[in-house]
Amino acid sequence: MTDSTAVFPTSKSPPSDSPSPTRGRRGWGWRGAPSPPGGRLTGDVVPIESLTLLQRSRTYALMAEYFAGVTRYQFERDLAEKEWAILLADSASGEIQGFSTLMKLHAVADDQPVVAFFSGDTIVEQAYWGETALPRLWAQHVFALAARIRRACVYWFLICSGYKTYRFLPVFFREFFPTYTQPTPPAAKRLLDVLGRLKFPTEYDPARGIIRFAQPSPLRAGVAEIEPHRLQTPHIAFFAAANPGHVHGDELACIADLSPTNVTSAGRRMAGSYARADDGGVRRKRS
Numbered sequence: 001m002t003d004s005t006a007v008f009p010t011s012k013s014p015p016s017d018s019p020s021p022t023r024g025r026r027g028w029g030w031r032g033a034p035s036p037p038g039g040r041l042t043g044d045v046v047p048i049e050s051l052t053l054l055q056r057s058r059t060y061a062l063m064a065e066y067f068a069g070v071t072r073y074q075f076e077r078d079l080a081e082k083e084w085a086i087l088l089a090d091s092a093s094g095e096i097q098g099f100s101t102l103m104k105l106h107a108v109a110d111d112q113p114v115v116a117f118f119s120g121d122t123i124v125e126q127a128y129w130g131e132t133a134l135p136r137l138w139a140q141h142v143f144a145l146a147a148r149i150r151r152a153c154v155y156w157f158l159i160c161s162g163y164k165t166y167r168f169l170p171v172f173f174r175e176f177f178p179t180y181t182q183p184t185p186p187a188a189k190r191l192l193d194v195l196g197r198l199k200f201p202t203e204y205d206p207a208r209g210i211i212r213f214a215q216p217s218p219l220r221a222g223v224a225e226i227e228p229h230r231l232q233t234p235h236i237a238f239f240a241a242a243n244p245g246h247v248h249g250d251e252l253a254c255i256a257d258l259s260p261t262n263v264t265s266a267g268r269r270m271a272g273s274y275a276r277a278d279d280g281g282v283r284r285k286r287s
Contacts, residue, residue, distance in 0.1 A: 058095075
């Protein structure tokens with residue numbers, strides 16, 4: 001699943017070895033959806049405008065803990081353009097331990113209407129890495145919205161400054177781009193360019209598929225460095241080669257088709273009934 005510098009705009013995503021979530025403070029009056037059996041986090045998806053000052057302060061504090069150069073002004077500016085926030089709280093204390101933001105983008109690519117869900121700032125407190133609340137809530141929310149969209153192709157538009165964020169793609173989707181398994185098809189590249197220029201008109205580099213910010217917010221040292229042995233994993237090796245500037249905050253632009261048929265078994269476990277095949281709407285395969 002940043003936006004501290006830009007949306008899940010620059011999607012700041014949870015660093016962890018397996019896609020995961022967060023942590024927070026006692027006494028914030030948080031109420032959320034029940035956690036799965038054995039889970040330590042509860043969560044809910046809320047409209048951005050409903051966030052309280054305390055919730056905004058806590059989520060900003062989490063961003064600043066894991067990302068360098070994040071200012072409160074920048075955080076609030078990025079937050080203002082989003083539509084939803086996924087808030088994660090400790091099941092016992094009610095303290096916010098992670099969050100992610102989300103918005104919709106509307107575009108036209110190859111004369112086809114496109115709706116892209118863009119993930120922004122995302123982080124989960126390290127003590128809660130490995131919890132599944134974040135991908136579960138994200139998948140259920142996004143696939144429920146995607147199922148109601150007709151006459152448009154629907155995608156996830158994700159930008160990654162860390163390999164742990166990129167790894168969400170192969171875990172939950174059968175096909176996504178860019179990837180080491182095959183060259184990006186021309187139509188998928190054109191879609192990436194359309195979305196990249198739409199969301200980041202001055203920061204997106206179409207030749208490299210990278211978003212480079214004038215004032216980047218890279219992950220802090222020790223959070224998600226790529227250790228040499230991890231390069232033996234093809235997806236991680238590809239990410240490192242495709243985005244060599246990730247340590248400085250460069251973001252790799254990625255897309256995944258949100259058709260139910262493109263979801264892996266792990267993705268279906270997260271999305272549940274929301275990822276079932278639907279004959280309605282338009283889900284054209286881009287090639």
